[in-house]
Amino acid sequence: MARYVxxxxxxxxxxxxVLAQDVTPAHKGGHDxxxxxxxxxDSNSQRYRPVKCGKNLCLYRIHVKLHIxxxxxxxxxxxxxxxxxxxxxxxVLDYATNxxxxxxxxxxxxxxxxAGPTDHLNVQETHVFEFGPERDDALTATGNSQVSxxxxxxxxxxxxxxGGTGQFLGAYGSLVNAPSTVRGSDLxxxxxxxxxxxxxx
Numbered sequence: 674m675a676r677y678v679x680x681x682x683x684x685x686x687x688x689x690x691v692l693a694q695d696v697t698p699a700h701k702g703g704h705d706x707x708x709x710x711x712x713x714x715d716s717n718s719q720r721y722r723p724v725k726c727g728k729n730l731c732l733y734r735i736h737v738k739l740h741i742x743x744x745x746x747x748x749x750x751x752x753x754x755x756x757x758x759x760x761x762x763x764x765v766l767d768y769a770t771n772x773x774x775x776x777x778x779x780x781x782x783x784x785x786x787x788a789g790p791t792d793h794l795n796v797q798e799t800h801v802f803e804f805g806p807e808r809d810d811a812l813t814a815t816g817n818s819q820v821s822x823x824x825x826x827x828x829x830x831x832x833x834x835x836g837g838t839g840q841f842l843g844a845y846g847s848l849v850n851a852p853s854t855v856r857g858s859d860l861x862x863x864x865x866x867x868x869x870x871x872x873x874x
Contacts, residue, residue, distance in 0.1 A: 775804040810839035
């Protein structure tokens with residue numbers, strides 16, 4: 674049962690739609706590589722640069738590694754409905770440079786208790802990623818996952834970026850993690866695909 678809480682970090686599915694029209698360039702010939710490029714981390718400003726900006730939106734694709742620094746789980750004995758709660762925090766490392774780019778926090782709660790080893794935990798979780806020199810450029814992601822309490826593997830997972838502050842004010846998009854399980858405090862690869870309004874008042 675303890676293993677599942679750490680798997681919350683990897684509970685996400687790639688739900689990014691086709692790039693919005695205003696960040697898709699109109700050109701003759703050639704190849705648009707914005708769908709495969711990642712945002713560059715600027716160590717001087719301590720911020721990520723957008724992959725592309727259009728009239729109304731800026732696209733960020735932030736590729737990072739997440740490392741758990743603190744973990745706490747609370748579960749009464751015997752376990753009862755919706756009582757297993759997990760909270761943990763960690764460091765965000767830029768994938769390309771390994772520079773510390775920010776911090777993250779995750780809180781999750783199991784909304785059921787499996788009756789047997791073939792049943793799954795339903796987990797509701799909230800992720801907060803804090804970037805920028807003052808850690809006030811935040812992204813929030815929320816979602817649901819179904820996790821095996823025995824193997825820690827996912828049967829289903831869906832996580833969406835639902836908002837942001839500072840540089841990411843008005844953001845929406847998706848969060849996806851590369852591994853299907855997380856064990857211990859191993860580094861986890863993650864990508865945040867985010868659309869941010871570029872015409873803020």
